[in-house]
Amino acid sequence: MSRVLTQAGRTGTGRVGAALAALVILFAALWMGAAIGETAIPFKTVAQTVANRLWNAGYPLAPIDEGIIWSYRLSRAVVAASCGAALALSGAVLQSLLRNPLADPYILGISAGASTGAVSVAILGVGAGMLTLPLGAFIGALVAFVLVSLLAVKAGRGTAAIILAGVAGSQLFNALTSFIVTKAATAEQARGIMFWLLGNLSGVRWPDAWLAVPATLLGLVVCLWHARPLDAFTFGSESAASLGISVRRTYFALVGVSAMMTAVMVSIVGSIGFVGLVIPHAARMLVGVRHGVLLPAAALIGAVFMILADILSRVLIPGQVLPIGVITALVGAPAFALILGQRRDRA
Amino acid sequence: MTLSASRVSWSAGGVDILKEVSLTVETGEFLGIIGPNGSGKTSLMSLISGIRKPKRGEVLLDGFPIGTLGRRTVAQRLALVEQQAETGERITARQAVELGRTPYLGTLSPWSPEDDEIVEAALENVDMAHLADRLWHTLSGGERQRLHIARALAQQSKILLLDEPTNHLDIGHQISLLDLVRRQDLTVVAALHDLNHAAMFCDRIAVMQAGRLVALGRPREVLTVERIRTVFGIEVEVEHDFDGSCSIRYRARRPRPLAAIAAAGV
Numbered sequence: 001m002s003r004v005l006t007q008a009g010r011t012g013t014g015r016v017g018a019a020l021a022a023l024v025i026l027f028a029a030l031w032m033g034a035a036i037g038e039t040a041i042p043f044k045t046v047a048q049t050v051a052n053r054l055w056n057a058g059y060p061l062a063p064i065d066e067g068i069i070w071s072y073r074l075s076r077a078v079v080a081a082s083c084g085a086a087l088a089l090s091g092a093v094l095q096s097l098l099r100n101p102l103a104d105p106y107i108l109g110i111s112a113g114a115s116t117g118a119v120s121v122a123i124l125g126v127g128a129g130m131l132t133l134p135l136g137a138f139i140g141a142l143v144a145f146v147l148v149s150l151l152a153v154k155a156g157r158g159t160a161a162i163i164l165a166g167v168a169g170s171q172l173f174n175a176l177t178s179f180i181v182t183k184a185a186t187a188e189q190a191r192g193i194m195f196w197l198l199g200n201l202s203g204v205r206w207p208d209a210w211l212a213v214p215a216t217l218l219g220l221v222v223c224l225w226h227a228r229p230l231d232a233f234t235f236g237s238e239s240a241a242s243l244g245i246s247v248r249r250t251y252f253a254l255v256g257v258s259a260m261m262t263a264v265m266v267s268i269v270g271s272i273g274f275v276g277l278v279i280p281h282a283a284r285m286l287v288g289v290r291h292g293v294l295l296p297a298a299a300l301i302g303a304v305f306m307i308l309a310d311i312l313s314r315v316l317i318p319g320q321v322l323p324i325g326v327i328t329a330l331v332g333a334p335a336f337a338l339i340l341g342q343r344r345d346r347a
Numbered sequence: 348m349t350l351s352a353s354r355v356s357w358s359a360g361g362v363d364i365l366k367e368v369s370l371t372v373e374t375g376e377f378l379g380i381i382g383p384n385g386s387g388k389t390s391l392m393s394l395i396s397g398i399r400k401p402k403r404g405e406v407l408l409d410g411f412p413i414g415t416l417g418r419r420t421v422a423q424r425l426a427l428v429e430q431q432a433e434t435g436e437r438i439t440a441r442q443a444v445e446l447g448r449t450p451y452l453g454t455l456s457p458w459s460p461e462d463d464e465i466v467e468a469a470l471e472n473v474d475m476a477h478l479a480d481r482l483w484h485t486l487s488g489g490e491r492q493r494l495h496i497a498r499a500l501a502q503q504s505k506i507l508l509l510d511e512p513t514n515h516l517d518i519g520h521q522i523s524l525l526d527l528v529r530r531q532d533l534t535v536v537a538a539l540h541d542l543n544h545a546a547m548f549c550d551r552i553a554v555m556q557a558g559r560l561v562a563l564g565r566p567r568e569v570l571t572v573e574r575i576r577t578v579f580g581i582e583v584e585v586e587h588d589f590d591g592s593c594s595i596r597y598r599a600r601r602p603r604p605l606a607a608i609a610a611a612g613v
């Protein structure tokens with residue numbers, strides 16, 4: 001199967017066809033995300049709402065339905081999709097680059113740093129009202145990433161260094177977060193922060209989408225641009241160098257863009273586990289290891305998965321919204337176990 | 348295509364690993380590098396392939412310092428087979444060989460049927476075409492090694508650097524692989540452990556010891572009883588054939604105890 005896909009991926013028509021199919025799947029998922037919820041809204045109404053808003057089509061609709069769809073569900077579905085795509089892409093890229101199947105976007109300490117940034121703003125009041133919680137999270141993510149990178153450079157060459165530095169950085173920032181929460185937070189604040197840390201999409205509106213979508217698209221383009229260099233990392237960085245890849249430049253570009261995407265996503269929705277870890281493996285099983293095909297596949301699967309997870313989080317318990325991170329972990333952990341089993345069977 | 352190192356030194360972790368090595372690779376020759384474990388063969392390979400930068404001295408490829416040529420240009424002129432290169436990815440044998448085309452591919456020069464032909468030919472060349480669709484982790488060590496060679500051949504460079512290319516191979520494949528490499532119209536630099544292989548296939552042999560190049564020349568000039576004793580610490584007999592080639596017979600350091608000979612019934 002992967003050979004067929006590989007061949008298809010190399011012909012122009014095959015590529016266009018695949019891209020169209022991917023867009024259709026993505027739009028279908030977005031459509032579902034907008035239609036399904038506590039109050040089910042007919043698919044037709046969704047389409048009419050979009051037509052009204054985008055082209056002033058003038059369909060007579062109940063303002064409340066239109067409001068729910070446009071301002072609440074659709075923006076949420078779009079952010080979910082970007083977030084899933086971005087996390088899956090970062091995971092796929094980092095796994096290949098660091099040659100470690102357990103690498104995921106959070107391995108760089110980014111989500112831990114974001115959490116610390118978020119609690120500093122929300123609980124300690126850092127920034128004196130100038131900083132919003134997402135902005136605090138973003139700054140925290142960047143600080144953590146820079147710190148982890150410095151640590152990795154100090155720890156020496158090789159891919160193990162950055163993973164170890166990431167683990168150390170994560171521990172440090174998680175400890176800081178716990179410290180701040182236990183020291184300063186009221187019970188109410190602590191609960192809110194917990195909810196945020198687990199990842200949740202409930203506050204998401206269109207301005208968030210205008211941040212998430214461009215970040216994801218930029219990431220996708222940079223990653224795809226490096227698809228072939230990533231292939232060349234199959235046998236390690238020295239082998240990549242001997243195949244004509246500028247290892248350092250590739251490293252900086254890809255780790256940088258992964259960090260950027262992750263920081264943006266964490267600052268909008270909190271840290272959502274397992275997507276960046278599991279989706280790339282699922283994509284590899286489906287389409288093979290060649291990055292020209294693998295990266296878009298991972299992005300698509302990640303996007304669709306997150307939309308579906310978001311739907312589940314809204315309808316699973318009537319009248320209550322679960323943090324989406326709970327859903328992704330509940331689905332992701334068994335899926336990961338399954339994938340690990342499969343790998344062993346076939347090995 | 349010329350490749351040369353002039354007085355290159357390299358150190359890692361505060362230890363000098365290569366000390367003032369100078370070496371010119373002649374076009375079209377098969378140059379062997381021999382030396383005990385840790386003598387610096389692999390380090391020398393990574394310097395002359397441009398993967399590592401020397402601390403002092405310089406490596407010239409076609410007259411230019413190798414660091415000033417782009418990585419891609421270098422990869423089109425020079426291919427390297429590492430001593431150890433493994434992957435956990437589920438790639439097929441063919442995909443591993445296809446990586447060899449990387450230095451020629453780009454946004455403006457996508458994969459073409461010609462690349463397919465080159466890959467196919469490289470697979471045939473190392474006798475791996477029948478296993479082309481097998482997954483990497485299902486292949487034996489020797490089969491993987493042959494695929495690494497095929498990848499280097501698919502790179503279509505004029506210079507081939509091989510770090511212990513006969514690792515993992517059975518004796519039949521060892522000989523046929525060296526023979527195959529020799530038959531290509533290429534300049535080859537190969538780190539070898541078997542002195543007889545070095546004697547059989549190399550035009551010249553470089554001997555490394557503790558980071559220094561201690562001898563360089565034709566096999567029968569280099570492979571002498573005294574030198575092998577000082578470098579490897581073993582006793583050998585060297586037989587010179589009438590055609591100018593030589594072969595080496597290893598001798599046990601101490602004669603076998605008589606009791607063991609008696610027990611074996613001989």
Ligand SMILES: Nc1ncnc2c1ncn2[C@@H]1O[C@H](COP(=O)(O)OP(=O)(O)OP(=O)(O)O)[C@@H](O)[C@H]1O
Binds near residue numbers: 360382385386388430
């Ligand atoms: N990155 C490094 N850091 C520290 N020491 C190193 C490094 N790379 C190599 N060395 C040391 O340099 C010496 C030469 O290593 P090298 O790999 O070049 O030897 P070699 O001749 O290829 O040996 P072998 O026959 O075992 O392959 C060894 O003592 C090794 O431990």
Ligand SMILES: [Mg+2]
Binds near residue numbers: 388389390430510
């Ligand atoms: Mg070596």
